[in-house]
Amino acid sequence: MIEFTRRADGIPRRLGILPGTFNPPTLAHLALAHAATAQVDEVLFVLPRLFPHKLYEGATFAERMEMLTAAADDSRFSVGSSDGGLFIEIARECLEAYGEVELSFLCGRDAAERIVNWDYGDPAAFARMLDEFDLRVASRGGAYEPPEHLAPRIHALDMESGYDELSATEVRERIARGEPWQHLVPAVIVPMVQRIYGRT
Numbered sequence: 001m002i003e004f005t006r007r008a009d010g011i012p013r014r015l016g017i018l019p020g021t022f023n024p025p026t027l028a029h030l031a032l033a034h035a036a037t038a039q040v041d042e043v044l045f046v047l048p049r050l051f052p053h054k055l056y057e058g059a060t061f062a063e064r065m066e067m068l069t070a071a072a073d074d075s076r077f078s079v080g081s082s083d084g085g086l087f088i089e090i091a092r093e094c095l096e097a098y099g100e101v102e103l104s105f106l107c108g109r110d111a112a113e114r115i116v117n118w119d120y121g122d123p124a125a126f127a128r129m130l131d132e133f134d135l136r137v138a139s140r141g142g143a144y145e146p147p148e149h150l151a152p153r154i155h156a157l158d159m160e161s162g163y164d165e166l167s168a169t170e171v172r173e174r175i176a177r178g179e180p181w182q183h184l185v186p187a188v189i190v191p192m193v194q195r196i197y198g199r200t
Contacts (some may be wrong), residue, residue, distance in 0.1 A: 002090060013041055015102070016136065019047075022168070024192075025068050025071040027086075031160055033045070036172055047077070049082065089106075104134050112135060137156060
């Protein structure tokens with residue numbers, strides 16, 4: 001089930017779901033969420049307790065949740081954790097938590113390509129998932145062109161430019177190299193990022 005550390009007021013008609021590893025949260029994550037508020041009533045940042053394709057390395061679950069809760073400081077944003085790591089698992093946990101709500105997953109082009117082309121063990125599996133939610137995809141190194149049969153459930157999300165190369169990996173690598181990184185994360189979490197990642 002979804003466990004909230006912050007929950008926005010009200011009941012959304014359309015919920016934008018932004019899952020991620022948030023290792024650490026970056027300004028690109030926030031830019032994507034802010035862009036989505038033009039299309040959804042609330043954005044829920046979701047940190048899975050287990051990832052389907054990677055392990056927790058570097059920051060712990062608790063540390064990532066601490067950073068994410070501090071960074072996502074907007075009345076339209078909620079923050080929670082999920083037992084599931086796959087979109088369909090998160091979607092069903094959101095329906096249990098919110099009741100009747102339209103679900104939209106938010107991501108960049110690079111993530112959309114991974115999600116759509118992931119091996120779910122059944123070539124039609126992702127198309128069936130799109131019966132339960134849609135995707136809102138921001139341009140990131142180019143616009144996403146969905147497969148024709150999925151296009152009705154995958155929509156473009158207009159986002160400010162300048163975030164194409166910004167990633168949590170870049171932040172961690174800059175810290176490791178001793179290069180400036182503070183401008184890539186929300187100012188409120190700079191001390192946390194320094195404490196968590198500067199120890200290695």
